[in-house]
Amino acid sequence: MQVLLIIPPESHSIESSLPKGLEAGKGVYPKLGLLYVAAHLDLHGGVTPEIIDCPAERLDYAKLEARLRKRRPDVVGVTTLTFNLIDAWKVIRLVKRIHPSAKVCVGGQHVTLYPLETLELEGVDFVVHGEGERVFTRLIDVLRQGAAPEALAELPGLGYFHDGRPLVNSLQDRVDDLDELPQPARHLVDLSLYDHIAAEGNQLATMQTSRGCPAKCLFCDIRMTKFRRRSPENVLDELRYLVSRGIDDIFFVDDTITIDRRRLLEICELIKTSGLQIHFKVSARVDTVKPHVLAALKEAGCYRIHYGVESATPRLLKYLQKQTTPDKIRQAFRWTHEAGIGTFAYCMIGIPTETYTEMMSTVDFAIELDPEYAQFSICTPYPKTALYQSMLQSGDVTHDYWRAFAANPTEDFRVRFWNKLYSEDELRTFQSEAHRRFYSRFRYIARQARRVRTLSELRSKVKLGARILLRQLNRS
Numbered sequence: 001m002q003v004l005l006i007i008p009p010e011s012h013s014i015e016s017s018l019p020k021g022l023e024a025g026k027g028v029y030p031k032l033g034l035l036y037v038a039a040h041l042d043l044h045g046g047v048t049p050e051i052i053d054c055p056a057e058r059l060d061y062a063k064l065e066a067r068l069r070k071r072r073p074d075v076v077g078v079t080t081l082t083f084n085l086i087d088a089w090k091v092i093r094l095v096k097r098i099h100p101s102a103k104v105c106v107g108g109q110h111v112t113l114y115p116l117e118t119l120e121l122e123g124v125d126f127v128v129h130g131e132g133e134r135v136f137t138r139l140i141d142v143l144r145q146g147a148a149p150e151a152l153a154e155l156p157g158l159g160y161f162h163d164g165r166p167l168v169n170s171l172q173d174r175v176d177d178l179d180e181l182p183q184p185a186r187h188l189v190d191l192s193l194y195d196h197i198a199a200e201g202n203q204l205a206t207m208q209t210s211r212g213c214p215a216k217c218l219f220c221d222i223r224m225t226k227f228r229r230r231s232p233e234n235v236l237d238e239l240r241y242l243v244s245r246g247i248d249d250i251f252f253v254d255d256t257i258t259i260d261r262r263r264l265l266e267i268c269e270l271i272k273t274s275g276l277q278i279h280f281k282v283s284a285r286v287d288t289v290k291p292h293v294l295a296a297l298k299e300a301g302c303y304r305i306h307y308g309v310e311s312a313t314p315r316l317l318k319y320l321q322k323q324t325t326p327d328k329i330r331q332a333f334r335w336t337h338e339a340g341i342g343t344f345a346y347c348m349i350g351i352p353t354e355t356y357t358e359m360m361s362t363v364d365f366a367i368e369l370d371p372e373y374a375q376f377s378i379c380t381p382y383p384k385t386a387l388y389q390s391m392l393q394s395g396d397v398t399h400d401y402w403r404a405f406a407a408n409p410t411e412d413f414r415v416r417f418w419n420k421l422y423s424e425d426e427l428r429t430f431q432s433e434a435h436r437r438f439y440s441r442f443r444y445i446a447r448q449a450r451r452v453r454t455l456s457e458l459r460s461k462v463k464l465g466a467r468i469l470l471r472q473l474n475r476s
């Protein structure tokens with residue numbers, strides 16, 4: 001059985017809460033979803049799939065077609081976020097044109113939100129919603145044995161056709177013990193292809209030590225999902241492997257790695273005693289860090305923490321259900337800087353009832369917090385988030401445009417923002433103003449230059465700063 005797994009090109013990504021000019025050309029982080037699925041299939045299904053990572057390999061559609069023509073896949077797996085759906089569907093139709101008899105299975109965060117709509121797209125034979133490792137391995141096994149409908153009906157999280165009717169099985173198969181999962185199949189990709197403008201080492205990798213997030217943020221679709229963790233020893237095994245492959249810079253993509261502080265302290269201790277030479281960055285909530293945890297993170301090699309600041313205005317923090325306050329945010333940034341760790345502030349503007357003055361007070365707040373980087377996204381009701389659902393219920397959004405897009409992904413689709421006071425164009429202008437105000441301060445530039453520790457760090461800071469500034473100046 002020949003299995004091909006594809007990460008589609010990103011040439012038709014939807015413009016999101018950040019302008020495309022800021023997103024494009026930043027570089028590519030390794031995406032872990034298909035690497036996890038591949039590792040499980042390799043170990044438990046006895047099939048070693050081939051992985052084609054189009055963004056990393058810089059494959060456009062012509063090059064992808066040439067590559068596909070040299071293969072004879074029985075099954076092709078495609079991963080997609082909502083933002084990459086147009087490209088994913090193009091890949092699916094391309095595969096079917098070249099290999100009509102190959103079975104196409106689609107998975108990823110978008111499919112988890114819209115399994116039925118994805119299954120009904122032309123060219124799709126199967127979808128997997130939720131975590132894909134176990135169900136995809138079982139699907140390959142069922143296909144090898146002739147794809148009996150009763151066997152397909154038993155695969156939790158699978159969508160398939162029976163007598164031409166689309167059916168989606170319910171989802172009961174979450175992996176509770178993450179240590180059961182094999183490490184992502186990094187041996188199937190060329191690690192040297194991954195690089196990112198914000199990376200600060202010689203070779204980067206992404207890694208995940210936990211899944212789920214109990215927080216309630218209104219704008220996030222991972223909201224209130226069960227938190228599951230890998231054991232510190234299991235995490236260390238993967239770190240050892242990464243270092244043996246020349247990785248020295250790790251981006252932990254956990255939603256909030258700091259939720260279980262005891263486990264995090266153990267991981268830091270193991271890194272320290274093992275003598276592994278790595279440095280890494282993590283994402284955290286401001287109310288989950290404490291000075292002793294930050295000290296341990298620093299000793300283990302943490303060079304930056306990404307915090308969701310969102311807003312300086314208490315009423316908006318409350319509306320977003322962040323369960324934080326400006327004072328808690330100040331405290332976390334102060335502690336982090338005192339521990340010698342850099343910070344990245346994720347801020348939001350254009351929250352539904354937010355005024356211009358409030359948006360600019362968030363910029364002032366970001367300046368006061370003094371992070372290495374700040375990003376000002378326009379608040380976007382992403383699909384199936386509580387924010388989007390509340391707008392549908394209140395009638396502010398009269399038509400479920402995300403569902404319509406999922407059912408028919410056309411290239412003219414535009415993300416919508418829902419600030420009641422300003423148009424999209426005005427919000428984009430305020431966004432440019434926010435970035436310009438933050439990044440063009442002489443004091444900021446001078447301080448960043450003083451903080452630089454290595455040549456590669458200097459290179460990354462200069463590239464990133466210049467890019468943000470140029471993009472914003474072009475708009476004004």
Ligand code: B12
Nearest residue numbers: 016029033077078079081082107108109128131132221253
């Ligand atoms: C790290 C991260 C990033 C990083 C790095 C991305 C990378 N290359 O890894 C950065 C910062 C660059 C980023 C950028 C963006 N991100 Co992001 N990101 C994440 C985050 C926190 C982790 C992703 C991850 O590695 N997950 C771990 C892997 C193992 O999970 P997975 O990919 O879902 O895969 C599993 C299943 O989905 C399934 N599966 C996946 N593919 C397939 C394929 C097949 C065939 C099968 C069978 C199964 C299967 O099995 C996998 C294993 O269980 C997620 C939140 C989350 N918890 O997932 C958000 C998330 C994916 N991001 C999101 C968004 C919105 C964005 C941006 C658009 C933000 C923006 N700029 O406005 C950009 C888009 C970038 C792009 N073009 O792809 C949303 C996507 C929502 C949606 N409906 O699509 C998420 C879900 C966050 C959220 N809650 O809103 N992101």
